[in-house]
Amino acid sequence: MSLTDIVPGRLGFGTAPLGNMFRAIPDADVEATLEAAWEEGIRFFDTAPFYGAGLAEERLGTLLSTKPRDSFVLSTKVGRVILDEPESSEPDFGEKGGLFEHGNPNKILHEWTADATERSIEGSLKRLGVDRLDIVWVHDIAQDFHGDLWVQKFEEARTGAFRVLTRLRDEGVIRGWGLGVNRTEPIEMTLELDEPRPDGFLLAGRYTLLDHEHALQRLLPMAQEQNVSMVVGGPYSSGVLAGGTNFEYQQAPPEIVERVGKIKALTDEHGISIKAAALQFSLAHPVSVAAIPGATRPSRITEDTAALDQSVPAAFWHELRARGLVNPAAPLPIDA
Template sequence: MKSVRLGGSKAEVTGLGFGGAGIGNLFTAVSEVDARGAVDAAWAAGVRYFDTAPHYGLGLSERRLGAALADRPRSEYVVSTKVGRILEPGAGGRDDEGFDVPADYRRRWDFSADGVRRSIEDSLVRLGMDRIDVVLLHDPDDHWAEAVGSAYPALHDLRSQGVVGAIGVGMNQWEMPARFVAETDIDVVMLAGRYTLLDRSAAPKLLPLCLSRGVSVIAAGVFNSGVLATDTPGATYDYAPVPEPVRARVVRMAEICRAHRVSLPQAAIAFAARHPAVASVVVGAQSADQFSRNASLYATAVPDKLWDDLP
């Protein structure tokens, strides 16, 4: 599998990446065996880029990913994690942010320079690693001033010191990432759900801006949280129930894909991967079978005529 360098950094990612939200028990609990199997399947498919975050399962994703990679040569893979949420002791009960985990910890927003350093140190402990290759500002939607004024300079310094290899921002919108691309010296944008078959809102401005500034894009959320993950519409669109107009559009897309002998999730992956700004497409999985299927879809060519026919 080919690798691409992120922006002007030395960090390289494979064209297909492993997204760690699923093994953090996103929506539903995943066994230790299945979580390990998903990572092992990604490795067997040639994936050498793995993404995670403290937010995913209140640290569960980082712990599981680190354990699964512990016996692999550290020089052979790249890991990204995120900053912006500090994990502190929680009040118990269950997590209320979409992950099926006990609320042993709680998330606290923190985009200060000290918060960035603490978050990285905590992630290193959970991952069981001595370095993190790529660090992303995670969802600073309501924290622009602190993120650009404190967190970004801290990451810039850590990159200059060689502590991290590449820096960037990861969000579910395109407007604020465009500001980061225009006003800072980041290497990468992780764009979740805004360049997909259903939502192409990042295409007119953000993606051309990234190309002109030499900033790489990692396409995440290419299934829009599930609706495009199967040949019939999945249950969720952007982490909420699927609206009927979206469902009808997906049904039509699936019909067109079948006419070209292409599956809907295959088209969803290929659509994002074909843009010249996109360095890697990150897909999640909660089992070995799920990831092996996605890797097979990624590796299977899609006829160019499909793109002309899809709405």
């Protein structure tokens, strides 16, 4: 089944910030933000056990417990299993190491085996308080792995998580599965397999105004040829395209700040928000079905829905391309 048959609307909600990403977020702010998303008509919610060691799933489950299960689409991820025991040492999550230091204290295992996949799904269902999932992504396969270890981990996922999720989809337990990653290579390798076949993928941070060249080279042409769809994660590049200071989970470097400044100057010239430019760019590729920005304030939800609906003049897109601020091969809304 294609993601286009599963995902409702072009705007979803990414719950990574609700796992206390970067900072501790009061429960009241979380509740208000999720309610604002629902009131704005958002019905696609994406989460993961990794986000605060289960905290984001728990918080999302509190909202969803008040809504009819058939009224929303829910995706979560496998590849990290949350244990009941506390973490006793400094966890090694590579570039994501300090993201969720304010989350739950539980120990997290990295594992993509069949057993771990089933345990992960069972844990997610419990934390979310639901009886079924719509989409399951294989999370961060190859994150910070290199050489033989990367091959080993991919093979673990291919013979473990991929096969379990394919079986669950074929049995009708879930509606679809794919990869949820911030690198293009594991998706490309998966699309090269004869089987099992994913229904789509969630690509975080790799198809934005600031970072899209690599995805355009090989991944997106492959996906388009095979009719495999993409959900865009992190359309604001960790926040720097939405007035924040982070890029790739770190403080944005000077060259990124400079490029954002050029884009912002152009959006100001045309009287549009930079969020509108960022969101509509990520959704302009034919493979894109939805974008899932995160938020921790109701006002951000209002901004996101306005950005999606804002009328962006064709002159802006022409100038964006003419000034070399996007790859010439990147599809723009004016090309549709």
